[in-house]
Amino acid sequence: MSTERIVVIGGGLAAATAVAELRNNGFAGSITLLTAEQHLPYERPPLSKAVLLGDKEPESAIVHDRAWYDEHQVDVRLGARVESINRDAHQVLTGAESFTYDRLLIATGARVRTFALADDSGAPVSYLRTIDDAVELRSHFRPGLRLGVVGGGWIGLEVASAARNSGAEVTVIEMADLPLLGVLGPEVAAVFADLHREHGVTLLTGAEISAITADGEEVRVTLADGEHTFDRLMVGVGVQPDTDLAQAAGLEIDNGIRTDDHLRTSDPLIFAAGDVANADHPVLGRPLRVEHWDTAIQHGKVAAANLAGGDVAASALPYFFTDQYDFGMEYVGNTANGYDRVILRGDVAGRNFTAWWLQGSEVVAGMHANDWDAIDDVRRIVGSTVDPDRLADEKVALSDV
Numbered sequence: 349m350s351t352e353r354i355v356v357i358g359g360g361l362a363a364a365t366a367v368a369e370l371r372n373n374g375f376a377g378s379i380t381l382l383t384a385e386q387h388l389p390y391e392r393p394p395l396s397k398a399v400l401l402g403d404k405e406p407e408s409a410i411v412h413d414r415a416w417y418d419e420h421q422v423d424v425r426l427g428a429r430v431e432s433i434n435r436d437a438h439q440v441l442t443g444a445e446s447f448t449y450d451r452l453l454i455a456t457g458a459r460v461r462t463f464a465l466a467d468d469s470g471a472p473v474s475y476l477r478t479i480d481d482a483v484e485l486r487s488h489f490r491p492g493l494r495l496g497v498v499g500g501g502w503i504g505l506e507v508a509s510a511a512r513n514s515g516a517e518v519t520v521i522e523m524a525d526l527p528l529l530g531v532l533g534p535e536v537a538a539v540f541a542d543l544h545r546e547h548g549v550t551l552l553t554g555a556e557i558s559a560i561t562a563d564g565e566e567v568r569v570t571l572a573d574g575e576h577t578f579d580r581l582m583v584g585v586g587v588q589p590d591t592d593l594a595q596a597a598g599l600e601i602d603n604g605i606r607t608d609d610h611l612r613t614s615d616p617l618i619f620a621a622g623d624v625a626n627a628d629h630p631v632l633g634r635p636l637r638v639e640h641w642d643t644a645i646q647h648g649k650v651a652a653a654n655l656a657g658g659d660v661a662a663s664a665l666p667y668f669f670t671d672q673y674d675f676g677m678e679y680v681g682n683t684a685n686g687y688d689r690v691i692l693r694g695d696v697a698g699r700n701f702t703a704w705w706l707q708g709s710e711v712v713a714g715m716h717a718n719d720w721d722a723i724d725d726v727r728r729i730v731g732s733t734v735d736p737d738r739l740a741d742e743k744v745a746l747s748d749v
């Protein structure tokens with residue numbers, strides 16, 4: 349048995365993947381996982397989909413059950429919020445205990461951005477990040493509930509979809525001219541706007557909130573066109589990386605915990621993974637921090653390899669998916685460096701198509717909408733250089749592009 353000690357801070361998918369991968373790879377030292385939550389580590393995508401729809405129990409999101417941790421000799425501590433890292437002593441401290449590490453993984457994820465309310469005591473306002481948030485939000489769903497959703501991003505739209513399914517009257521309030529405009533651009537963002545309008549959602553776009561007031565029973569949102577009254581407001585205005593611990597420990601921070609492409613922080617004994625890590629990306633040639641389910645998995649695997657002394661770079665391109673009503677999509681790539689052309693193939697009005705974002709002849713991102721067989725082509729084509737006219741020509745099969 350090795351005497352190496354690895355400590356993992358976090359109770360999300362990056363942490364759960366890392367500990368599993370350490371054991372899968374034969375790491376024989378001690379592993380301790382410390383999570384602030386009272387649940388075993390879990391994944392979050394079902395919280396705004398199957399759990400909110402009532403199709404699955406919240407516990408279905410848990411990655412490994414307690415027996416798995418026992419069997420794999422992973423000491424998992426719930427309700428164990430790490431309060432500080434002593435890098436000189438190689439120790440992390442919770443309120444009650446200290447844990448010594450030879451290598452440390454920080455996978456503290458992200459926390460929701462909150463919205464200042466004029467009166468927030470007992471206000472009917474919800475956020476969605478944790479299992480407990482999902483259970484709480486779902487408990488309010490009922491036919492006729494007037495639900496306001498602040499933010500037309502992925503979480504806001506998935507909540508709108510689940511709430512409509514339970515018969516709520518849903519209004520989405522979005523600052524931009526279309527939901528998801530920043531991520532998808534006008535061509536594809538319009539598809540999501542149509543989807544939600546067709547399902548009876550009121551979309552208020554270009555909407556700037558000047559005040560939110562609540563009286564316990566109702567919540568009122570003031571926009572330029574007047575006051576909108578709801579029984580409940582769900583706020584989905586993004587997250588911020590949970591860097592407090594790392595910052596207090598003196599690690600380099602810049603839009604998350606900065607790491608090299610091996611997920612190593614400015615302290616060579618400490619790694620960071622998942623939503624919290626802003627990691628050099630060897631393919632994109634710049635640091636990248638994404639808040640995606642797949643990145644938590646990929647980072648968890650890479651971190652596990654390197655925590656155990658390996659030499660692996662995190663080079664996967666970002667991958668994202670969503671499910672809303674009967675519409676599903678998968679997206680690969682990243683357009684943060686810009687794009688100059690969008691190519692749509694297939695039946696856009698019927699929401700069965702592929703979309704491609706190009707910079708010159710390089711395909712920087714691609715997605716399919718309800719065309720599940722296309723994902724292999726999307727993965728193959730994104731990141732490569734193509735003849736844009738052939739990609740745009742629907743007579744040329746994707747497999748021949």
Ligand code: FAD
Nearest residue numbers: 358359360361362384392393430456457622623639640641
């Ligand atoms: P997290 O899941 O945030 O986990 C971090 C954990 O660390 C938390 O349990 C936290 O309590 C714990 N922690 C923080 N500080 C401390 C501390 N000091 N001590 C101990 N523990 C601490 N992505 C997609 O690609 N597709 C989707 O459809 C999708 N849907 C989503 C739906 C919802 C509702 C949410 C919230 C996210 C969704 N995501 C989706 C994003 C995806 O879930 C995240 O990218 C992923 O959860 C990141 O995993 P993580 O392990 O890095 O962090």
